[in-house]
Amino acid sequence: MQFEKYTIDERQTSVSIENSETASLRRKNIKKTGIRAFDGKKMGISGFLGNDGEAIAKKKAVENLKRGVDYRFELEQDISRNEIDIKRKISDDELLKIADNTTNWISCEFDDFRFSGRFFTTMNKTMLENTSDLSLSHEIGYFSMYYTFKKKSSTSIFDGFLSYSGRDFEIEAFKRYSSDLLKAYDNKAKSPSSRMPVIFAEEAVLGKLFNELNPHLIESGSSLLSGKIDKKIFSEKFNLINGRIAGVDLEPFFDSEGVVPDNGIFEIIKDGVIISPYTDKKISEKYGFKKTANASSAYDGMHSPSPQGLRMETTGNDLIDVINDEKCILVVMASGGDYTSSGDYNTPVQLSFLVESGKITARLPELYLSSNIFSMYGEDFIGVASDPFRKGNLERVFGAYMKISSQETDV
Helix, strand or coil: CCEEEEEEEEEEEEEEEEEEECCCCEEEEEEEEEEEEEECCCEEEEEEEEEHHHHHHHHHHEEEEEEEEECCCCCCCEEEEEEECCCCCCHHHHHHHHHHHHHHHHHHHHHEEEEEEEEEEEEEEEEEEECCEEEEEEEEEEEEEEEEEEEECCCCCCCCCEEECCCCHHHHHHHHHHHHHHHHHHHHHCCCCEEEEEEHHHCCCCHHHHHHHHHHHHHHHHCCCCCCCECCCCCCCCCEEEEECCCCCCCCCCCCCCCCCCCCCCEECCCCCCCCHHHHHHHHHCCCCCCCCCCEECCCCCCCECCCEECCCCCHHHHHHHHHHCCCEEEEEEEEEEECCEEEEEEEEEEEEEECCCCCECCCCCCCEEHHHHHCCCCCEEEEEEECCCCCCCCEEEEEHHHEEEECCCC
């Protein structure tokens, strides 16, 4: 009989902002632990909250082996590794001061807008240990915030939003970005040309690709990428990996099965070639796909393959050069878009800005953007880069050429 203990300790403090004033401070501290029992054939699971309950959970996990799921894989063993990725701990008093000062500044500087939102500090610790001498621990701390804003004369619920997330709060970088965007808000530009570079937050464009990389869909023939393993489908500049970079990524360096990449990464797409869907141990064995360390589970749940932790590799200065040299569209709000079964993409854009020579200069009319998953990451792919508008921001930006059409008459 072998056992594993999987612990997720989440601590968060938040300060809420309502109508340009500090409203409240809240703290959340949740510790969740799962106990897994293995008999070489099945896995039984139980869990508990807080610090007490391990003995009872261990007993229940053994009992749950009777109705547990098949699990015949060797446990990870003989690894001891502890990582702490915290640049600066921000106290509750500091967070409150940051929220007050930032809100006072932006409300005074742009007094024709109202602002609401939240400021957060988050500390997450994930631990996995077992009776085969596995001991893994990853602790991370980061800051995040957002404002929704609306013109005082507006009848909308809100007109746009501003956000930032980082190891620390680079306040001057946020001020520059906020000032550029809000000053440009009243400078209305005409509808842009029919095709030009478009800049998104990285996470805004990956959902469809992750769906098509689902191993069950690929194996069943239901994915657009079925039958395309080991074939070059996308741009040679496009790489997708499961690999964590300290100081940049928020995910632990191990998955829920305790798998740690030998060289720091598992390749999903390499130089435009589809290497593998994302997998856990069971899926890798079942379908013959490569292992990518993408097992995910709730603290007291079963493993399943997940795109959590996948990221695009940066592409040098390709995207930055385009931003600095060409007119671009910076997308701030886009909801309601979707893909067709053939991979065609269309989305309405509720708020976007014109970028000229690297500067945010004007607000654009509401737009439609269209592309295709194969061209977006293929011939029209520009690159991925650190956010050029918000220094220290953890969100990176993605760029591709897309077709543009206006939703309304030019203003």
